[in-house]
Amino acid sequence: MAARGWRPAAAAIAAARPGGGGPGRGPGAGPASEPVPGTGPQPAAPATAAVYVHWPYCRKRCSYCNFNKYVVPAVDEAAMRACLVREARTLLRLSQVQSVTSVFFGGGTPSLATPRTMAAVLEAIAGTAHLPASAEVTLEANPSSASPPRLDGFRAAGINRLSIGVQSLDDAELQLLGREHTAVEARRAVEVARGLFPGRTSIDLIFGLPGQSQSAWAQGLEAALGLCDDHVSLYQLTLERGTALAAQVWGGNLPAPSQDLLADMYHTACTMLVAAGFRHYEVSNFARKGALSTHNLSYWRAEQYVGVGPGAHGRFVPWGEGGCSREARVQTLEPDAWMREVQTQGHGTRRRVVLSPLEQLEEVLALGLRTDEGVTHERWGHFSPHLSLEAVFGAPGEAAELQQQGWLVLDGGGLRCRREGLALLDSLLPGLLCQLQRGWARPPAAAHPGTPRRGPTGDGGEAAPEMAGAVSDGSGE
Numbered sequence: 422m423a424a425r426g427w428r429p430a431a432a433a434i435a436a437a438r439p440g441g442g443g444p445g446r447g448p449g450a451g452p453a454s455e456p457v458p459g460t461g462p463q464p465a466a467p468a469t470a471a472v473y474v475h476w477p478y479c480r481k482r483c484s485y486c487n488f489n490k491y492v493v494p495a496v497d498e499a500a501m502r503a504c505l506v507r508e509a510r511t512l513l514r515l516s517q518v519q520s521v522t523s524v525f526f527g528g529g530t531p532s533l534a535t536p537r538t539m540a541a542v543l544e545a546i547a548g549t550a551h552l553p554a555s556a557e558v559t560l561e562a563n564p565s566s567a568s569p570p571r572l573d574g575f576r577a578a579g580i581n582r583l584s585i586g587v588q589s590l591d592d593a594e595l596q597l598l599g600r601e602h603t604a605v606e607a608r609r610a611v612e613v614a615r616g617l618f619p620g621r622t623s624i625d626l627i628f629g630l631p632g633q634s635q636s637a638w639a640q641g642l643e644a645a646l647g648l649c650d651d652h653v654s655l656y657q658l659t660l661e662r663g664t665a666l667a668a669q670v671w672g673g674n675l676p677a678p679s680q681d682l683l684a685d686m687y688h689t690a691c692t693m694l695v696a697a698g699f700r701h702y703e704v705s706n707f708a709r710k711g712a713l714s715t716h717n718l719s720y721w722r723a724e725q726y727v728g729v730g731p732g733a734h735g736r737f738v739p740w741g742e743g744g745c746s747r748e749a750r751v752q753t754l755e756p757d758a759w760m761r762e763v764q765t766q767g768h769g770t771r772r773r774v775v776l777s778p779l780e781q782l783e784e785v786l787a788l789g790l791r792t793d794e795g796v797t798h799e800r801w802g803h804f805s806p807h808l809s810l811e812a813v814f815g816a817p818g819e820a821a822e823l824q825q826q827g828w829l830v831l832d833g834g835g836l837r838c839r840r841e842g843l844a845l846l847d848s849l850l851p852g853l854l855c856q857l858q859r860g861w862a863r864p865p866a867a868a869h870p871g872t873p874r875r876g877p878t879g880d881g882g883e884a885a886p887e888m889a890g891a892v893s894d895g896s897g898e
Contacts, residue, residue: 468518468519468520469518469519469520469521469522469724469725470513470516470518470521470522470550470724470725470726470727470737471521471522471523471524471525471716471719471720471724471725471726471727472509472513472521472523472524472525472546472726472727472729473524473525473527473716473726473727473728473729473730473733473734473735474505474509474524474525474526474527474531474542474729474730474733475489475527475528475529475728475729475730475731475732475733475752476501476526476527476528476529476530476531476533476534476538476730477489477490477491477528477529477730477731477732477756478490478491478492478493478496478528478529478530478533478534478756479491479492479528479529479530479533480492480530480533480565480566480601481599481601482599483598483599483600484597484598484599484664484665484666484669485598485599485627485658485659485660485661485664485665485666485667486599486661486664487661487662487663487664488528488529489529489731489732489754490528490529490530491529491755491756496533498534498535498538500760501534501538501756501760502534502537502538502541502542504759504760504763504764504769505538505541505542505545505729505730506541506542506544506545507545507763507764507767507768508729508730508752508763508767508768508769509542509545509546509549509727509729510545510548510549510767511763511767511768512727512728512729512735512737512768512770513546513549513550513727514549514741515737515739515740515741515742515768516725516727516737516738516739516740516741517740517741518550518725518727518737519550519551520550520551520552520553521546521547521550521551521552521553521556522556522557522715522716522719522724523556523557523558523559523715523716523719524542524543524546524552524556524557524558524559524716525558525559525561525716526539526542526558526559526560526561526580527561528561530561530562530563530566531560531561531562532560532561532562532563532566532567532571532575533563533566535574536571536574536575536577536578536580537578539560539575539578539579539580540577540578540579542729543558543578543579557581557582557714557715557716558579558580558581558582559580559581559582559583559584559623559714559716560575560580560582560583560584561584561585561586562575562583562584562585562586562610562614563585563586563601563602564585564586564587564602564606564607564609564610564611565601565602565606567583567585567610567613567614568613569613569617572613572614572617572618573617576617576618580618581618581621582618582621582622582623583614583617583618583621583622583623584622584623584624584625584654585607585610585611585614585622585623585624585625586600586625587607587610587611587624587625587626587645588600588607588625588626588627589604589607589626589627589630589641590604590607590608590641590644590645590648591604591637591641592604594630594633594641595607597630597631597632597666598627598630598666599665599666608648611624611648611649611650612648614650615650618650619650620650620651620710620712621650621712622649622650622651622652623650623652623653623654623712623714624645624648624649624650624652624653624654625654625656626641626642626645626653626654626655626656627655627656627657627658628655628656628657628658628683628686628687628690629657629658629678629682629683629686630658630678631666631669631670631675631676631677631678632675632676633678633686635682635685635686635689638686638689638690639689639693642689642690642693642694643693646693646694646697650712651699651708651709651710651712652706652707652708652709652712652713652714653694653699653706653707653708654705654706654707655687655690655705655706655707656705657683657686657687660677684844687844688844691840691844694707695707697709698710700713700793701793701840701843702792702793702794703717703721703791703792703793704791704843704844704846718792720788721788721789721791721792722789722792722800723781723784723785723788723789723800723804725737725738728750728751728752729752730752730759731752731753731754731755731756731759731769732751732752732753732754732759733751733752734749734750734751734752735748735749735750735751735752736748736749736750736776737750746775746776747775747776747781748773748774748775748776749773749774749776750770750772750773750774751770751771751772751773752768752769752770752771753769753770753771754771778804778805779857779858779861781804782801782804782805782857782861783854783857785800785801785804786836786850786853786854786857787850787854789836790836790837790838790846790849790850790853791843791846792837793837793840793843794834794835794837795830795834795835795836795837795838796810796835796836796837797834797835798810798833798834798835799835800835801835801836808860808861810831810835810836811831812860813856813857813860813861814831814836814853814856814857814860815831816856816860818856818859819852819853819855819856820836820853820856823842823849823852823853827839827841827842828841828842828845828849829842829849
């Protein structure tokens with residue numbers, strides 16, 4: 422499941438921009454546009470990146486899902502495997518990354534692929550850039566395609582972490598969601614996974630279903646706490662245009678939960694998970710015993726990543742073709758079209774947009790504030806060496822008001838939300854983004870007295886606004 426949390430962040434960024442535009446200055450299917458003027462000297466290529474690999478196929482489409490996935494009579498896995506391998510090599514060479522910090526196989530339902538495909542892609546990555554033995558390698562798995570022999574095969578192929586799309590442990594709720602598995606199958610899959618991947622098995626849960634009560638959610642979460650390992654991802658159900666579930670709710674056939682009920686469900690979940698020893702380290706993610714998702718942290722911390730496969734998103738500087746500015750990249754969505762492009766040109770990049778210095782900072786802010794560590798001074802300074810967090814958010818404005826109200830903190834550690842503010846982040850972000858834009862537009866002397874201002878140089882990591890199949894912690898199917 423593509424992490425839904427990015428969609429509100431991206432929407433907030435778009436809404437705060439003049440004209441409501443999205444990332445970048447416009448489409449660019451051909452060569453990248455020129456580097457942003459005034460960004461200062463360009464540093465060497467970044468040494469590390471994460472890699473996301475998208476498997477686009479599912480056996481069925483869930484009632485709530487609008488992700489980039491395809492249900493087809495037969496999959497030519499050999500052809501898909503060859504293209505994933507080729508594109509991974511091409512894009513890693515283009516980025517000139519020296520070492521890969523993590524790999525995430527998402528979808529779609531990547532557990533429908535054979536372990537041979539995962540092994541081939543990992544071999545290609547390791548042959549192009551260093552892949553440490555300790556690197557986190559996650560596979561999204563659906564309980565219906567997570568038999569013991571299959572999971573054992575994935576482990577032998579190099580997978581060392583599983584993210585299982587449980588979604589619910591109630592059969593009626595699973596049926597409403599259009600899931601393929603039962604509660605019994607979900608329990609069995611998690612138990613098997615914990616045996617093969619102890620301490621490295623995450624489960625994915627959805628709340629806010631039509632007709633779901635507060636007590637039913639609390640009971641379901643209690644059952645999940647008795648089953649789970651050391652990582653849990655919670656997602657509020659989002660009704661997406663074009664899905665069967667949205668049509669039922671908007672047509673009046675199913676009740677939509679109130680915003681107050683959704684807030685109560687989220688608060689209940691946070692309270693129960695923290696009481697069970699979990700750290701609430703990101704809006705939707707909880708971990709104990711240090712089992713944070715390394716891969717997903719790379720997005721929230723604005724680190725570089727390469728997206729491989731149909732519809733995958735990426736953020737990196739194409740040093741290998743002479744680029745020196747960070748680009749937002751999207752691969753061709755439709756699998757057959759994507760494969761044709763990979764076979765002819767080595768990759769299927771459909772859209773590439775140079776991110777301006779301000780746009781990079783907007784992503785750093787919107788995604789960093791999702792975490793309990795927030796945006797540190799060090800990370801901000803990496804992207805904005807001459808316009809500090811204090812210069813932007815220490816001035817009178819929205820941030821100061823939010824601090825007075827108890828939602829936000831700006832101190833020696835950086836800018837972050839208090840626990841109560843984390844739940845309200847979607848409503849806090851627009852004002853903070855507007856304050857950033859005003860600070861950026863001020864003359865350099867006013868923004869940071871006595872110091873000429875340069876924008877970020879584009880050497881660092883890449884944040885991830887609304888990624889269709891870019892990252893997750895739970896199976897989308």
